[in-house]
Amino acid sequence: MTLAEQNLIEFRGVSWRPNGSTETAIINNISLEVPRKETLVLLGRSGSGKTTLLKLINGMHWPTKGEVLVEGRGTRDWDAIRLRRGIGYVIQEAGLFPHFTVAENVALVPGLENWPKEKMAARVKEMLQLVGLEPREFAGRRPRELSGGQRQRVGVARALAADPPILLMDEPFGALDPVTRAELQREFQGLARRLGKTIVFVTHDLREALLLASRIVLLEKGRVVASAGPEEFLRLQHPEVLAFAASLDVRGGAA
Amino acid sequence: MTGLWSFMAEHRAEILSATLEHVELVLIAMAAAILIGVPLGMLIVRRTKLRALALGVAGIFQTIPSLALFGFLIPIPFIGGIGQRTAIVALTLYALLPILRNTYVGLTEIDPAVLESAEAMGMTQAQILFRVRFPLGLAVILAGVRTATIITIGVATIAAAIGAGGLGTFIFRGVALVNDSLLLAGAIPAALLAILADFLLGRLEQRLRVT
Numbered sequence: 001m002t003l004a005e006q007n008l009i010e011f012r013g014v015s016w017r018p019n020g021s022t023e024t025a026i027i028n029n030i031s032l033e034v035p036r037k038e039t040l041v042l043l044g045r046s047g048s049g050k051t052t053l054l055k056l057i058n059g060m061h062w063p064t065k066g067e068v069l070v071e072g073r074g075t076r077d078w079d080a081i082r083l084r085r086g087i088g089y090v091i092q093e094a095g096l097f098p099h100f101t102v103a104e105n106v107a108l109v110p111g112l113e114n115w116p117k118e119k120m121a122a123r124v125k126e127m128l129q130l131v132g133l134e135p136r137e138f139a140g141r142r143p144r145e146l147s148g149g150q151r152q153r154v155g156v157a158r159a160l161a162a163d164p165p166i167l168l169m170d171e172p173f174g175a176l177d178p179v180t181r182a183e184l185q186r187e188f189q190g191l192a193r194r195l196g197k198t199i200v201f202v203t204h205d206l207r208e209a210l211l212l213a214s215r216i217v218l219l220e221k222g223r224v225v226a227s228a229g230p231e232e233f234l235r236l237q238h239p240e241v242l243a244f245a246a247s248l249d250v251r252g253g254a255a
Numbered sequence: 256m257t258g259l260w261s262f263m264a265e266h267r268a269e270i271l272s273a274t275l276e277h278v279e280l281v282l283i284a285m286a287a288a289i290l291i292g293v294p295l296g297m298l299i300v301r302r303t304k305l306r307a308l309a310l311g312v313a314g315i316f317q318t319i320p321s322l323a324l325f326g327f328l329i330p331i332p333f334i335g336g337i338g339q340r341t342a343i344v345a346l347t348l349y350a351l352l353p354i355l356r357n358t359y360v361g362l363t364e365i366d367p368a369v370l371e372s373a374e375a376m377g378m379t380q381a382q383i384l385f386r387v388r389f390p391l392g393l394a395v396i397l398a399g400v401r402t403a404t405i406i407t408i409g410v411a412t413i414a415a416a417i418g419a420g421g422l423g424t425f426i427f428r429g430v431a432l433v434n435d436s437l438l439l440a441g442a443i444p445a446a447l448l449a450i451l452a453d454f455l456l457g458r459l460e461q462r463l464r465v466t
Contacts (some may be wrong), residue, residue: 060375080377087375089376091371091375093366093368093374094368095368095371096369096372097373097391098366098369108378109376109377112378125341139362155372168375177424181259
């Protein structure tokens with residue numbers, strides 16, 4: 001395997017600031033490699049640049065400086081539409097289309113890619129089963145007829161439908177009640193292992209990071225301040241790591 | 256009252272033809288305003304300079320008192336003069352703002368999470384416009400059409416002043432001759448038309464609303 005193939009995603013000296021802004025960069029000279037099948041968790045406070053970093057991967061943002069490589073090719077050299085269709089994306093409020101049924105939502109990318117009807121229907125069924133939703137019960141429902149947890153499940157099914165090698169998740173379980181969140185985290189952990197996707201997962205919840213990550217990257221003010229596996233992470237002495245660790249102790253583990 | 260009913264019964268053919276004239280004015284003006292307003296509203300979703308210009312100009316037309324707008328148009332060659340054509344131009348300009356503004360608002364005030372995931376899933380801007388923004392904004396666009404229709408039915412009564420016909424003819428004549436029956440023979444059907452349009456378009460709007 002070449003280096004590019006090992007690292008599905010790679011940041012090379014990437015800085016980013018909003019167009020025309022002269023303020024300090026939101027992302028500041030970040031270099032980062034994401035090997036295949038890793039679940040990389042980007043941890044940080046609000047405004048640390050986690051979401052921006054995620055959007056640099058699927059070309060929702062382009063680097064002001066440096067470059068982001070996906071499958072060895074700079075995001076600027078990709079056709080943005082092609083790039084995004086190969087990358088699953090899940091966000092906090094799921095962002096399901098309210099005028100689509102659950103099945104239509106899940107079939108979105110296969111539909112854009114003009115899959116044949118039968119293949120698409122089979123895929124929708126498979127995906128709903130994968131995320132624990134009985135197709136016969138849920139396929140015809142509208143998003144408003146679902147609970148928050150069910151909507152998030154559909155969001156995951158939609159992101160996985162076209163079988164993209166990469167999955168980007170931006171605090172996908174952040175808006176759920178603690179019980180549902182724990183349920184989805186557990187299931188997702190199993191799912192991630194089974195599917196062998198390369199996942200970049202954004203959260204501000206250290207517990208979630210420790211549970212899901214194969215590696216945790218801690219961001220502070222647009223810079224990477226720590227990077228370690230979950231076991232090692234809590235032993236690091238960086239002040240921001242200690243601050244996050246303290247948040248665990250003080251609140252007795254509730255996120 | 257009996258005087259009014261017998262008057263209306265006696266002149267039902269004229270009232271009916273004035274009502275049809277009125278409806279014709281409204282339908283042509285509304286069709287033109289929709290054909291201009293909706294595509295223009297789609298265009299200004301992403302073009303900020305054009306947006307300010309289009310909303311500003313449409314706002315000015317709407318601000319001009321209706322009789323004055325008819326007056327302004329009369330001396331203009333080709334579109335002006337006395338008659339139906341001038342009235343239709345004025346009514347179209349009048350109906351434009353609610354349609355344009357509601358189209359713009361309907362297409363832009365969409366849950367940001369929905370737009371973000373549409374973009375992140377690799378939908379093109381055209382796909383986002385036609386498959387996401389448009390269906391989700393349709394009820395708001397239709398609310399604009401409803402407002403515009405009611406305004407147009409009302410303003411069209413004034414079109415009689417420049418010889419465009421319609422129910423306003425009875426109203427103006429009734430005022431001039433101090434004849435209540437004549438006046439009401441125009442006012443009542445005009446009011447009923449507005450109420451009916453409001454009701455029907457309101458029903459349609461409810462059905463198109465996506466929650």
